[in-house]
Amino acid sequence: MSSPLVSRQVVFADRDVIELAQASVPEPGRDDVLVRVALVGICATDLHLLAGHIGDPFPLVPGHEFVGEVAAIGENAAAVRGLSVGDHVAVEMLLPCRSCARCREGRYNLCERDDMAAGLPFGRQYGVNIPRTVSPGLWGGYAEYLHAPADAIVHRLPADLPWERAVLVEPLAVASRAVARGRVRPGENVAVIGPGPVGLLIAAAARAAGAGRVVMIGTRAQRLGLAGRFGADAVVNSRETDDLAGAVREAFGDTLPDVVIEIAGVAAAQQDAVRLVRRGGRVVLAGACGAAVPVTFHADEDLLTREPDIVPSFLSAGGFEPAIALLSRGEFPFETLVTHRFGLDEVADAFALIRDRSDGVIKAVLDPRTTQKETRR
Ligand SMILES: [Zn+2]
Ligand SMILES: [Zn+2]
Known part of the structure; x- marks a missing residue:
């Protein structure tokens, strides 16, 4: 990256307060991956978060059903993960500590670490309970860019898997x-x-x-x-x-x-x-x-x-591998579940549609690259 990047983000500033903001995007460190979000699914959880039903996450960049491509990657991360710029990836919403007893027995969805007091997001979930105030503030999928540190679980997606099918990987992993x-x-x-x-x-x-x-x-x-x-x-x-x-x-x-x-x-x-x-x-x-x-x-x-x-059954631990295989096989018309697509500036419209269950909505997604509504059936 030559010129400094900024990421447009949706921020839940407080209960029922949606803002559009920008965050500066630092160059990834040696162990980090910077992901450019291609699509992010809107989940009922996101509506509960905005309504203040889940914890006290504000200010929060929501969105945990994201897929995208590697925009930049540190040299260690590239070597360890075998990834390079342009690869298609999904990042699991839970950021495990990888060292507590639950993580070590493979039940990282139950990670027992919580060091938020020290500003460390381990044991927390992207788009749910890592506040934007934790550096670098790129912890939610309703955004152009997302930060994946060394402990994040990053899955490679087949390059020929269309984004509208790939965006279902997190719910399918669940x-x-x-x-x-x-x-x-x-x-x-x-x-x-x-x-x-x-x-x-x-x-x-x-x-x-x-x-x-x-x-x-x-x-x-x-x-x-x-x-x-x-x-x-x-x-x-x-x-x-x-x-x-x-x-x-x-x-x-x-x-x-x-x-x-x-x-x-x-x-x-x-x-x-x-x-x-x-x-x-x-x-x-x-x-x-x-x-x-x-x-x-x-x-x-x-x-x-x-x-x-x-x-x-909580979250998606162990579910991404079979989900990616199932999406790739194409036995089911997964992409037909994605009925509506919105830009980052249309979150309020999208939430109203989901809340009212109108227009036959099944799954609505956000495309961070667009600002124009493009309703699909
Ligand atoms: Zn979800
Ligand atoms: Zn843990």
């Missing part, structure tokens, strides 16, 4: 982890509760894992209508039945599923997940319900006498 946590074996029946973008991707990941029958359960007819294209054999609209267990049993051919994966992020769906799985089956709770939502179960009827394994 989906892949949820399926892995459910230990879905070939031939096993899987129910997915919550046909949002990640739910549809879970259906695809379960199908790719060799699931026998996959059934999508939800309340929104439009999204249930997409499930078949992402590997579901049948759908159940829980609003259209008084006997959900009966409808699910019927959809699986008179049996209950071996695995139920919940991604709706509401307490009732988590209760349904436990009640709909077969005796001794596995339940994966992957939906974020928001702060302090209690979920209650019947100790004997739901749990003790039915002995389900109930495992939460």
Whole structure:
């Protein structure tokens, strides 16, 4: 880089305050990668952040579903990572410390380090809880540039993977982890509760894992209508039945599923997940319900006498490798999930669209290079 770079960024300055700002971009140090963001997905988490539902992250550059290309790279980073300028990459949202007990056992999504008091972002998440005040302030994907230090987990993406497909890598990695946590074996029946973008991707990941029958359960007819294209054999609209267990049993051919994966992020769906799985089956709770939502179960009827394994699945650890492979294979029409594209100056419009669930929106993305709205179907 010859002339000093600046990065346009969206900043959540405070609760419900969106600003457009610029940050200067330092030359990357020996161990650093500077990523030019190509596309960043808008996640429901981002709306919760702006509303102040998650921690106290302000001022924050949001965005954790980013893909882009290497804009500049330090010489150590280039050697260690085998990357060079122009390579397409994805950076995992969690910045692990790589030294705590959880990191060392491979569960870096549970990294126990938190040195924010010392200004160190390890154990924190890009676009969620690394404030912009931490140097160099390039910690979110709603921006032109992003900083990846030595400990960041950077994945190379195939150069021929179109950005509109690649931008789904983080939600698909979340989906892949949820399926892995459910230990879905070939031939096993899987129910997915919550046909949002990640739910549809879970259906695809379960199908790719060799699931026998996959059934999508939800309340929104439009999204249930997409499930078949992402590997579901049948759908159940829980609003259209008084006997959900009966409808699910019927959809699986008179049996209950071996695995139920919940991604709706509401307490009732988590209760349904436990009640709909077969005796001794596995339940994966992957939906974020928001702060302090209690979920209650019947100790004997739901749990003790039915002995389900109930495992939460948090973030995407270990999920990027299968996600990149699945995106590359092209078995599912992933890019059709990206229904809307906005510029950095249109975040408020994009959030309103998502909040109102209008215009058939499934996944909206930001393109940091454009400022003109270009609505796609
Ligand atoms: Zn997300
Ligand atoms: Zn750690």
